[in-house]
Amino acid sequence: MAEVYLDRFSRSVVRDRWLGHLIAHLPEGASVLDLGCGAGVPVVRHLVGLGHRVTGVDGSARQISLARAHVPGATFLHTDMTALDWPNASFDGIAAFYSMTHVPAAEQGPLIGRIGAWLRPGGIFLASFGTGAAHDWTGEWLGTDMFFSHNDEVTTSTLIRAAGLRQMRVETMKQDDEDARFLWIMARKPDRSDGRAYLTAPMP
Ligand SMILES: C[S@@+](CC[C@H](N)C(=O)[O-])C[C@H]1O[C@@H](n2cnc3c(N)ncnc32)[C@H](O)[C@@H]1O
Secondary structure: OHHHHHHHHOOOHHHHHHHHHHHHOOOOOOEEEEEOOOOOOOHHHHHHHOOOEEEEEEOOHHHHHHHHHHOOOOEEEEOOHHHOOOOOOOEEEEEEOOOHHHOOHHHHHHHHHHHHHHEEEEEEEEEEEOOOOEEEEEEEEOOEEEEEEEOOHHHHHHHHHHOOOEEEEEEEEEOOOOOOEEEEEEEEOOOHHHOHHHHHOOOO
16 A cells, blocks of 8 residues: 555645654754655655655565665665664654554553664654554554554653653644644753753663
């Protein structure tokens, strides 16, 4: 369904807006991880065009093959994002656009904890999450059976803080390209400029 998804969802004002928030906080030539990168457009392609070094990860072989064709200048890995293991402090930015909602709710906390460790001090995590608790359900979507899973908003925010991240922007927004709402969170890993928070943040 990778081509069907791309045809239907390659343009979104909402996604562009949040991608803009992420970009505004990345240093020059940032190292960025895109979890559930899909076909690499528009997110990876846009970031690479700005001179960032991007690694895209997706569990779909077809999405990764499309992404490699769309963005030869990025690195792509075909793997399950919950099975990833990076050294601590590997990335300036980690994004997950519309992909966390396909990860089992019980696995989102441990994954967010690892994301907190993979970020450098001052690094940014930006992701869309589900609204309202709806654990592990499968429904028809774009002509196939699709797995979805959400924690409620308070639980998601609690998981972000438990990972040692500070929420900078939290907003629930209706999508412009389908009848759906997502909880958007942009969070930052404290650094020396945060003083005491940096010293008391959980160590990875
Ligand atoms: C709705 S698409 C979003 C694609 C892209 N991020 C975008 O903004 O259009 C969700 C993507 O997440 C991927 N995905 C879902 N669960 C995953 C997992 N556990 N590990 C890696 N990729 C996953 C899917 O294969 C799919 O490409």
